Amino acid sequence: MALNHVRVSPEARxxxxxxxxxxxxxxxxxAGLCAEAFGAMDRLFAATVAYSTTRMQFGVPIGSFQALQxxxxxxxxxxxxxxSISYLAASRCTDLDSQARRKSLSAxxxxxxxxxxxxxxxxVQLHGGMGVTxxxxxxxxxxxxxxxxxxxxxxxxxxxxxxxxxLACGPT
Amino acid sequence: MTPGAQxxxxxxxLGPVLMRYGSPEQxxxxxxxxxxxxxxxxxxxxxxxxxxxxxxxxxxxERDGSHYVINGQKVRNTxxxxxxxxxxxxxxxxxxxxxxxxxxxxxxxxxxGITVRPARLxxxxxxxxxxxxxxxxxxxxxxxxxxNEGWACAKFLLGQERxxxxxxxxxxxxxxx
Numbered sequence: 357m358a359l360n361h362v363r364v365s366p367e368a369r370x371x372x373x374x375x376x377x378x379x380x381x382x383x384x385x386x387a388g389l390c391a392e393a394f395g396a397m398d399r400l401f402a403a404t405v406a407y408s409t410t411r412m413q414f415g416v417p418i419g420s421f422q423a424l425q426x427x428x429x430x431x432x433x434x435x436x437x438x439x440s441i442s443y444l445a446a447s448r449c450t451d452l453d454s455q456a457r458r459k460s461l462s463a464x465x466x467x468x469x470x471x472x473x474x475x476x477x478x479x480v481q482l483h484g485g486m487g488v489t490x491x492x493x494x495x496x497x498x499x500x501x502x503x504x505x506x507x508x509x510x511x512x513x514x515x516x517x518x519x520x521x522x523l524a525c526g527p528t
Numbered sequence: 529m530t531p532g533a534q535x536x537x538x539x540x541x542l543g544p545v546l547m548r549y550g551s552p553e554q555x556x557x558x559x560x561x562x563x564x565x566x567x568x569x570x571x572x573x574x575x576x577x578x579x580x581x582x583x584x585x586x587x588x589x590e591r592d593g594s595h596y597v598i599n600g601q602k603v604r605n606t607x608x609x610x611x612x613x614x615x616x617x618x619x620x621x622x623x624x625x626x627x628x629x630x631x632x633x634x635x636x637x638x639x640x641g642i643t644v645r646p647a648r649l650x651x652x653x654x655x656x657x658x659x660x661x662x663x664x665x666x667x668x669x670x671x672x673x674x675x676n677e678g679w680a681c682a683k684f685l686l687g688q689e690r691x692x693x694x695x696x697x698x699x700x701x702x703x704x705x
Contacts, residue, residue, distance in 0.1 A: 413581040480650070485579050485604050489656075490648035498650065 379454055386461045386508050387442075387449035390468050393504040394442040396497040397471060400479040401435050403494055404428060407483055424482060431478050438471040459521040462514040469511030472501040535606065538562035538569035540692040542615050545632070545685050549673040558634070570611035572602040572635070572659060573682070582617070583626040583679065587661060589618035589633060596620075596633060596671070598641075598664040608644050608657040611637050615685075621676050632678035634670040641665075 371377030405428060408419030418424055445464035451457035476498040480487035483494050490496075505511055543562050546555055561567040578585040587600025598618055608614065614635050621629030635642070641664040646654040673681050691697070 412577075413579060413584070418580075485574060488650045490650060490652070495650035 376454065379458070380450075382508070383454075383457050383461050384449045386465055387445040389504060389508055390442040390445045390461075390464050393468050393472050393501060394438050396500050396504070397435055397438055397475045400475050400494065400497045400501075401428075401431050403492070403497075404431065404479045404482050407486075411484070418482075418484075427478055427482060431475055434471040434474050438468050438475075441467045455521055455525050459518060459525065462509075462518040462521065465509060465514040466511050466518055469505045469514070472505050473511075476501040535692070537571055537607070537615075538565075538567060541571065541685050541689050542569050542634075544688045545615070545672060545681050548684060549632075549681050551669075551672075553669065554634075554672060567612045568607070568610055570605055570608040570614050570637075572605060572614045572616035574604045575601060576603055582682070583630065585617055585619060585626075585630065587616065587618050588622070589620050589631060589666070591620075591668075592665075594668055595665045596631075596668065598633070598635070598661040598666060600661050602659045602661075603647070603656075605644075605657045605659050606655055608637070608659055609646060609654070613637060614659070615672075617678055617682050620678075624676070627679045629676055630678040630682065631675050632672045632681040633666055634672065635661075635664065635666050639664050639666070 371380075405419070408424060408428065409417050411418045419428075441464045445461050448457055448460035451460075479494050480498055483492065486492055487494050509517070539562060543559060546558055546562075550558070558567065562569065572587075573582060573585075575585050575587060585600075587598065587602065589596040589598045596618070598616070600618070602614075602616065605614070614637055616633050616635055617630055618633055619629055620631040623629070637644075641662040643660040643662070645658045645660075647656050647658055649655055672678070
């Protein structure tokens with residue numbers, strides 16, 4: 357696409373300071389990413405519980421083994437925390453105070469990155485040999501969550517950003 | 529283990545089993561070819577219904593004169609697309625406790641009735657396969673150890689497999705050097 361003396365009226369300008377505009381857009385994008393990641397985690401948990409009730413080994417559903425029940429309980433805790441912090445991200449993503457807004461979103465991206473890694477790994481593990489094949493939805497959600505953790509800043513980068521903003525503006 | 533490299537099933541898993549449980553004829557026939565790499569081996573253990581519960585395997589081997597006739601399915605077979613031979617756990621007795629009805633047999637992958645189908649993995653690669661056995665004939669002399677005593681071989685092999693996968697040998701060597 358080439359632009360050659362294209363005339364645009366002043367009303368077409370979106371923001372007076374492009375950096376402010378981009379930061380605002382980016383933060384809305386982060387909230388969107390978090391919402392999608394929560395959806396993937398929610399599906400992973402449902403799939404894992406369902407699999408544990410239908411997959412039989414040693415004559416019983418594998419979900420009857422307490423060791424696996426403990427792991428699913430841990431998954432549920434991560435899921436609920438992810439749900440709550442994705443709500444935080446959604447509710448704060450249009451705040452005008454850019455520092456407070458970014459601090460909430462970095463908190464969300466950090467916590468959800470950790471949850472995504474845990475949920476993805478547990479779901480694959482609890483699906484046994486089937487979990488590493490391409491056949492089930494598990495591997496697809498797992499890949500999506502890997503992509504989530506790496507997009508828009510990694511968990512480590514957002515933890516660093518959160519720390520910087522905590523020092524700059526304190527707890528809110 | 530080098531990423532992307534195929535694990536040497538013959539050297540690290542079947543070789544020790546033959547050394548411990550194989551007949552002199554089996555040792556003479558297969559060990560030199562394992563060592564030289566002339567035969568590339570793969571593993572026929574897991575089935576759709578036998579993962580953690582390996583003893584629940586159902587691939588059966590029925591006696592027919594001087595052969596076994598094998599029918600069944602194996603899954604998560606690593607490298608079977610390249611394999612010349614496969615060592616298989618098969619059920620030779622369904623009337624007893626599961627572990628007491630398993631035999632360990634060596635099957636030529638070129639035998640009529642074997643179908644190999646690649647299975648795509650999470651990372652997009654095709655490292656493992658499903659293998660179907662449809663009336664595959666295997667000479668009795670390809671059975672390692674006595675009939676229905678294959679579970680002991682299977683467990684012994686798994687011990688070799690796990691320590692090999694964990695890199696125990698290399699890890700123990702490093703502190704000394």
